[in-house]
Amino acid sequence: METTGVPGDSLFFHADFRRLWSGDAAAQLGTFVGYTAVPLLAATTLAATPFQMGLLTAAETVAFLLIGLPAGVWVDRMRRRPLMLAADLVRGVLLLSVPVAWWAGVLTLPQLLVVALLTGIATVFFDVAYQSYLPSLVGREHLVEGNTKLQAVQSTSQVAGPSLAGWLVQAAGAANTVLLTGLGYLTSALCLWRIRAPEPAPERPERARMLPQIGEGLRFVFTDRPLRAIVACTSTSNLFNGAFTAVEVLFLTRTVGLAPGAVGMMLAAGGAGGVLGALCSGAIIRRIGQIRAIWLVPLLTWPAHLLVPLGAPGWRIALTVTGLAIGGFGIIVYNVSQVSYRQAICPDRLLGRINASVRFVVWGTLPLGGLVGGALGELIGLRGAVWVALAGEAAGALWVVFSPLRRMRTLPEPAAEKAAA
Template sequence: MTPHPGSLWRLRGFRTLFTASALSHLGTNIGYVAIPLLAVTVLDAGPGQAGGLAALSTAAFLIIGLPAGAWVDRLPGRRVLVAADAARAALLASVPVAWWLDALSLPQLYAVVLLNGCATVFFDVGSQSILPELVGRERLVTANAAVVSLMAGANIAGRGVGGFLVQLLTAPVAILGAAIAYLASAAGLTGVRHRNARAAAPTGRRRLRAEIAEGLRHVFGSKELRALALTATLTNLGAQMINAVLPVLFIRDLGLSAGVLGLYWAAGGLGILLGAGSARRLAARFGHGRALGLVGLWFAPAGLAVALAGRGPWLWVATAGWLAATTKTGVDNMLGVSLRQRLTPDALLGRMNATFRFLLTGALAVGSALGGLIGETTGVRVAVWAGAVCLAGAFLPVLCSPVRTMRELPPAPASQPPRPASPTATSQS
């Protein structure tokens, strides 16, 4: 795609994707706060049940994450995004309906978050894969800065608003608001227009397993991509071990309100926003890869302070630690995603993104289950400390890899379609 002269905002496809994604992320973050609070306050869920609920919300990436990348590489990107948002809207809308009918149960919540996670797999992989087609590879750093800032803003607004909606209007009403946001996003995404070069390139079909294996080899065969994947996986694992049991710690153990929990999680969005906003300047000063290593060294260890959460000044200490840890995440999201996209040819973008999503969001599922298990068996505070230690050390793989010496983004790879299918190969779904 030839870059459009001038600002990214003159590109209609990018504007449409950005606006619709803002609504989608807003819905996601309202649900992030409202669903576990509904389980704890209305259905009396304990640490193990809260952890299981959080695990199921991301388990889909372990179940279908890898094949989803191959499917996204075959399918029209816009249709994938629209269908994913429409499905999420319908699933979340079923929760307040069941509550109003006095039929809501934990099994229904488990089913809703699992299926919602399946739709999220396709939305996340599809949106990252369609972006290079909409803006051109030369503008990926700028575009990713805008997208990461959007996600951070949605974290701040969605989680802050979500907490207060639960406090003022009840959790089911907040979840209905999230469903409406998804529906509005689906409507907006119908306006995205792109040439879908990825789906049009192959002249034949290969077995799904062969296509998945090609994506895995691309990621794990590269020292740079492997280090990025490991650091991000450890970050997500530690953060989710904490977040899975945080509603129990805040609401039951510390006696804090849903609004305070929402504001605490919103501080993480502020950290991501600060990290994304400073990432380009840090890359210009220290080099693209070196900035990733240094920011991890400076900020990640502060994640240990999260485990000190308590009433009074200790809440501020924990919030400051969470803010620092998520600032590092914001830098990683902007610079790391840009590096991943520049190291990957067009024909492998869906599978590369799906491999990362499988690892990163799979770590959320494992972290949720692990946090819930530790919280149930040894105490919520022990689970928070375990997650904080993991979060604080997650920067080491990038710091110890060739990424830390990279000053500039590598040249964009030539776009090569996958090899043609052999005469005996058949499509598998």
Template structure:
């Protein structure tokens, strides 16, 4: 029978080998670091390609963000069933190869004169579907490669890779866009996905000895994850907080490049520099995540991470042309620190308490809700930018982002120091 104990995950981790000795984790970490770098480069290149090469409007550019995240709303629950039924590593390899092909099609289309906004929409949307499948499998595979005691450390290291990529990727993307053009930048992104696929091939996955539950009707299987979450009050609060935050973060994200280019008159290099500055907060916090969690408390750190950085978000709509554009980067750095610390603690808790047999469906249910609102947030950002102006829209978005902390501040987490560890 499963019992909850109060033993700290940090003490439990001290009795198991370091992740630096785990070949499988190091391969996964290395491949994802390269893929994250390629993705961050492309994140700058996509809106610049639409704005500068295809002369898209503010709303048309926000549609790119909408199409990137719409697959989470449409395909997350089915993806959870797929991830629980098939070999997760092979599914991730197939997704990487598919995304590489899609990214490489953009410079080819530009070369033959067939690159249009509709083609870019199609590539972004299809890549989004593959990313959903990859992400659900990825979050479900990690606990099979990493001991439960090291999940916090593993998630933190992967978070460091994301922020290190955010630190240098946008600047590289901005520089490359200025040197070779936005379309050719996607050659690097395609190569990054190929490297990720290769590292996954090299992983020696341990045999899965998890007993397979009997098949149930598809409708029941698709709602298993949601049912589990409903029975976990802490997960409900975390899910509500993440969902609210994602909505407003993506609303601002869908117009931020347009804001910097058209309101602040930033060059592609300056846009990349802003995103690089923003990654510093997440990178520093990622390195210190385990220590901060142990010092503050693994439960307390969830609401502290959401509430404390909020005042810095207000610097984003206060940014001005010239060096004042860096204020936007400082605001993003505060959010990056929040996101890393919050996500590492929240995801590690979810992975620890969820039975392995339904982890894919629980992860998928989380993604369906908290990522499913992202395309709606992107459309909201484009609409607000059109009606209120870009700066006015940003004020609405940053205040909405900060308000997300209320879901975890006004919850049982505020009266807890540590989350309960789970043992058999």
């Protein structure tokens, strides 16, 4: 008989986690197909300029700046699974509108920007609810395993998605390829709907006001010194990663001279490193410790991204592949370590607001980075923009290297008393 518990030590036996995991696999594959197909659609079919590509990157993530903080309060007031299901349905319908508009001959860059913006709003609610839902579904003692398995899915999709998207764009066109992204979100919604574990009703304090509740989440994040360093590291790296994302496809197609299929393979290189990172993260964390992995792994791996702008036609393309793979490895191990740290120290009643506060800061820099990357591509050229972006991303690791995390050896207990204060 199927069980919803965790007999033994593996989440493989947790039926509802398998449903969450399956839905995540479908959504992540669709997402990474879209991450390749949508920029290729804008760059090749709609002839977008570097600055317009920056606007597209900004539109995808600006929702974290616009509604990121109040979203955390709303998530803490609601059951998380129904909210995630609704967000998946909204994202699926929005992405399906792109191939429909293409078939009708009315697809434009403004529509693509609007779809990216509205999808980003739904993603805010999904991501905040998602990270807040996992501890209640599997228990805090299984957070590292749960996050490792979810990161493995993401990393595998990061390999398969761009590769599949690149060849599909060549064979069927970029707009038709976006169809897979919409179907991925609808499949995710179906898997979430099948989860059977009852979700406890959230606490709803009487006469709770929005601003004090937002402030409570922000205070927790910024008064915990190790967590503050993690947030600073991630937000700095995301700022420059947003700049890199804005010009990445243009750099690979116009400077390096790759076809769409080859671009997909190049983007998959980072995912291949991420898959290895997900497979190794549990062993690395057990070997060197979860706290040490947060600062040591970025220090050793993120500078490899500086190989990427050395790429050129011929053998030098291997430098770009190597840089993306090593950097992708380090990013995944860092993410497993730091997300598990955050989930472990946060009290349940604040999880939504704390996750929203963190996402507001660390994802809120992505749209700014997108605009910066687009502007740099216009001013100093695509290769120069890539150099600046990836140097800044690697430098973000210094926040955790020079932080209290270097002196810590054990994971703190959940800080319920700090939250109450």
